[in-house]
Amino acid sequence: DVKVTQSSRYLVKRTGEKVFLECVQDMDHENMFWYRQDPGLGLRLIYFSYDVKMKEKGDIPEGYSVSREKKERFSLILESASTNQTSMYLCASITQSPGQGVWYGYTFGSGTRLTVV
């Protein structure tokens, strides 16, 4: 089974700190995504990446940046954490079904619940 591993399950950080959330997948997937999940809002896309050193903004990129130096690792960075970034953060990866041209098979990590105090 494909695994997407997020390094921390729970984090508590102080306002103004620089925060790194790490995500690693073990199946050579090209595409990786960072979402945040908030009650009543569902999941909203922060950033995504189609390849190493490539990144694209999602729907809510403000206050975040990302890094993808290796194919298996996609990091989300909060440059200066704020209380409104308290949330559940979910990483996901996908790959194309070989020869079919059909994309499916998003795999999610277990999530990191970040609290900024």
Add this chain to the structure above:
Amino acid sequence: GDSVTQMEGPVTLSEEACLTINCTYTATGYPSLFWYVQYPGEGLQLLLKATKADDKGSNKGFEATYRKETTSFHLEKGSVQVSDSAVYFCALSKYGNKLVFGAGTILRVKS
């Protein structure tokens, strides 16, 4: 832009009751449609999917049919169990691009 609207919860049912969670979408082109489930304390798991009109996705007794004419993908189960208690998300995607999620529906099943 593309969007997904699903019924608000929480939905509270007794064990063995029938379940329907409504989901409608707005999208250009031909999206793939998904239902994801999130059990307490866990990440999202794919429950079922449909990639074209009239496809029916099914898994673990859950079903959903891709209805292009009504732009809907309602989730149904004939007899729910306590273990089905979770948050259910309807989502769409085009060409392997980002997933667009609904707000989620909490399901609580009482014994």
